[in-house]
Amino acid sequence: MQAFLFHHRQFSFLLSLLLQLLQSHCNDLNQSPCPLGQRCSVQEGVVPAVIVFGDSVVDTGNNNNLETIFKVNYPPYGKDFYGGQPTGRFSNGKVPPDLIVEELGIKQVLPPYLGPSLPIEDLRTGVNFASGGGGYDPLTSELASVISLSGQIELFKEYLEKVKLMAGEKVVNTILSEGLFVVATGSNDVTNTYFNNPLRRYHFDFDSYTRLMVDSASSFFQDLYNLGVRRIGVFSLPPIGCLPSQRTLIGGIQRECVEKYNELAELFNTKLSMEVISLSQKFPSAKIVYVDAYYLPLDIIQNPTKYGFDVSNVGCCGTGTIEVAFLCKYTCTNVSEYVFWDSFHFTEDAYRILVREFLNKNLKNLIM
Numbered sequence: 261m262q263a264f265l266f267h268h269r270q271f272s273f274l275l276s277l278l279l280q281l282l283q284s285h286c287n288d289l290n291q292s293p294c295p296l297g298q299r300c301s302v303q304e305g306v307v308p309a310v311i312v313f314g315d316s317v318v319d320t321g322n323n324n325n326l327e328t329i330f331k332v333n334y335p336p337y338g339k340d341f342y343g344g345q346p347t348g349r350f351s352n353g354k355v356p357p358d359l360i361v362e363e364l365g366i367k368q369v370l371p372p373y374l375g376p377s378l379p380i381e382d383l384r385t386g387v388n389f390a391s392g393g394g395g396y397d398p399l400t401s402e403l404a405s406v407i408s409l410s411g412q413i414e415l416f417k418e419y420l421e422k423v424k425l426m427a428g429e430k431v432v433n434t435i436l437s438e439g440l441f442v443v444a445t446g447s448n449d450v451t452n453t454y455f456n457n458p459l460r461r462y463h464f465d466f467d468s469y470t471r472l473m474v475d476s477a478s479s480f481f482q483d484l485y486n487l488g489v490r491r492i493g494v495f496s497l498p499p500i501g502c503l504p505s506q507r508t509l510i511g512g513i514q515r516e517c518v519e520k521y522n523e524l525a526e527l528f529n530t531k532l533s534m535e536v537i538s539l540s541q542k543f544p545s546a547k548i549v550y551v552d553a554y555y556l557p558l559d560i561i562q563n564p565t566k567y568g569f570d571v572s573n574v575g576c577c578g579t580g581t582i583e584v585a586f587l588c589k590y591t592c593t594n595v596s597e598y599v600f601w602d603s604f605h606f607t608e609d610a611y612r613i614l615v616r617e618f619l620n621k622n623l624k625n626l627i628m
């Protein structure tokens with residue numbers, strides 16, 4: 261008994277030492293990575309504004325006033341967003357842009373540019389131009405009747421003019437040179453446009469279609485650069501074949517991950533990361549960083565319990581196998597058990613793991 265107590269005390273001493281070490285490790289921004297999914301102290305005040313472009317993974321309500329089926333400003337969407345407000349976010353709660361500004365200590369949510377008009381204090385810390393249903397391929401946004409990337413950039417220019425009028429050129433220059441710009445799109449190109457539309461599938465193979473996507477992505481980043489943007493985080497495609505909807509539609513009776521879709525995503529991601537490297541060399545004054553949104557989500561989906569989830573092959577809404585947007589009528593009893601909110605989008609809890617990892621791993625590369 262004595263010996264056990266001694267050992268026990270020694271053990272807990274070692275454990276607390278280890279915890280302290282881990283913590284100080286965490287606090288030092290230069291010593292990443294910090295433990296997966298943990299909040300490590302991200303230096304506050306290093307990013308004056310966050311601006312986001314992309315699709316439904318990052319839309320915070322721009323689609324609400326568009327004539328499109330790609331909008332979700334009704335329950336049960338937003339069930340956990342400040343007591344249950346359906347705001348057009350494609351999840352139960354916050355989505356990545358909100359979590360990024362929250363984690364950076366900037367503000368609680370990233371408002372949609374097309375939402376209610378914003379005071380200058382809110383404009384100068386960043387807004388969101390993302391539009392659910394869009395993609396890198398211009399045809400994707402056209403088929404969905406949503407805002408294309410070129411449309412998003414037009415709105416961004418309008419925003420810059422507005423900020424210039426309200427706060428002056430200096431504020432605009434700070435946003436451009438020190439703001440964090442995030443681009444997250446491309447899934448709809450694969451699921452909606454390439455595999456579902458003869459216009460693309462019969463004229464392009466995997467190689468040429470991913471080329472089309474990357475070329476469009478590249479010219480978008482260059483447009484941003486030419487406007488003065490200097491810090492761009494580019495999210496890769498997720499493992500599209502493991503989205504519950506795609507498992508149901510193409511994964512067979514066992515609802516396996518669709519290898520073909522994951523292959524296309526990996527091929528695109530490889531090309532995208534090479535393009536990002538080549539643009540970084542072309543524009544040495546800019547930080548353009550490729551952000552993995554493939555392997556971490558894949559690990560969460562394959563090992564949900566490791567991250568505190570129980571279910572990763574169906575979403576929380578409806579049967580979880582196919583419902584998204586207006587098909588989503590009722591929900592599971594405990595959303596905390598789920599990686600996916602609907603058959604296409606993550607829950608807030610799962611998004612938070614991704615966002616923390618993104619900031620822990622990439623923020624210093626973006627700001628230094």
Ligand SMILES: *[C@@H]1O[C@H](CO)[C@@H](O)[C@H](O)[C@H]1NC(C)=O
Nearest residue numbers: 568569570594595596597598
């Ligand atoms: C909901 O699920 C989470 C995660 O599995 C669990 O920690 C929590 O206790 C559950 N809540 C209820 C009310 O069952």
